[in-house]
Amino acid sequence: MMGATLPGDSTTELKEFAIPEPGHGEVLIRVKASTICGSDIRCIYHEHLGKGPEGYQGVIAGHEPSGKIEKVGPGCRQFKEGDRVVVYHISGCGVCNDCRRGYMISCTNENYRRAYGWQRDGGMAPYMIAEEKDLLLLPDELSYVDGAQVACGFGTVYEGLEKIGICGNDAVLVTGLGPVGLAAAVLSRALGAKLIIGTDAIDERLQIAKDLGLCDHVLKAGPDNVEQIKALTGGYGVERAVDCSAHHAARKTAVQATRKWGKIVLIGEGGTMDLNPSPDMIHDQKTIYGSWVTSTWKMEELIERLVRWGVHPADLVTHRFALDQVSDAYALMASGKCGKVAVCFDEELDNA
Missing domain, CATH: 3.40.50.720 (NAD(P)-binding Rossmann-like Domain)
Known part of the structure; x- marks a missing residue:
């Protein structure tokens, strides 16, 4: 499969990757939509500002993904094949005080805290691996682009x-x-x-x-x-x-x-x-x-509220691109002359 990486010189690069296999407690997600965050532009797209473990590691970009579970690895307890999901974009250790509160964005264990699209492969590819604990169920009332918006921007x-x-x-x-x-x-x-x-x-x-x-x-x-x-x-x-x-x-x-x-x-x-x-x-x-991002439980609460309110975050997406147009997608987002920009797969691209 092809996946987008960010060299750090205001460009993107498509590379060939193998479709990964889920390990213990992990799932394989068929990505349906992945939106572009301003932090990607500020910290990665123009130049790699983060250093050490917090820096971009040259992985598949995209920390705002949503999709459908294609395969479930051993040890998963709640999610199953076919579930529609949003990926909370920071994977923490799960046992420090912040993680126990659901704020994996603030995980204090540097050996385990890794962001999708920054230190581990993200959603700018047809498939991605995510840990089950990082998933939130996406109701049928919300589209995958709605879900991608929740993954960071609306949750924050x-x-x-x-x-x-x-x-x-x-x-x-x-x-x-x-x-x-x-x-x-x-x-x-x-x-x-x-x-x-x-x-x-x-x-x-x-x-x-x-x-x-x-x-x-x-x-x-x-x-x-x-x-x-x-x-x-x-x-x-x-x-x-x-x-x-x-x-x-x-x-x-x-x-x-x-x-x-x-x-x-x-x-x-x-x-x-x-x-x-x-x-x-x-x-x-x-x-x-x-205020920095949000917690998994607060994001889950937001998803419920969006359905109740009849609010669709996808309404703020002004441009949708296919993966082979990802360079145009990032360039447009970097210009600031747009709303939200999404890279879409399958039916989500057709729903533009």
């Missing part, structure tokens, strides 16, 4: 929103309207937010948010954003803010545009932050949360 956003709490009382600001920010708008609405304001510096992203009707107001990122947002909220600012941009100016906007006693969550990775703690935070008694 849901965790962050749960930290700050979103309800019908809240005006919500989303800074950065890339795929993660768009997901934040979708889930904020599903959780009850009646007023959602989005900002971004890229016109194409603002247009996607407008076209999909995800935000009540979209603002071009700039120095006047705080005053604009306060004008839209009776002079007070928003109750909740979600930074998905990783940009220092947008993060400052998120904090300063939040009203007294408000809450802010930082989801976008990288970059820096420039605050004056007393006027920006302390005197208004605001709270900032950091």
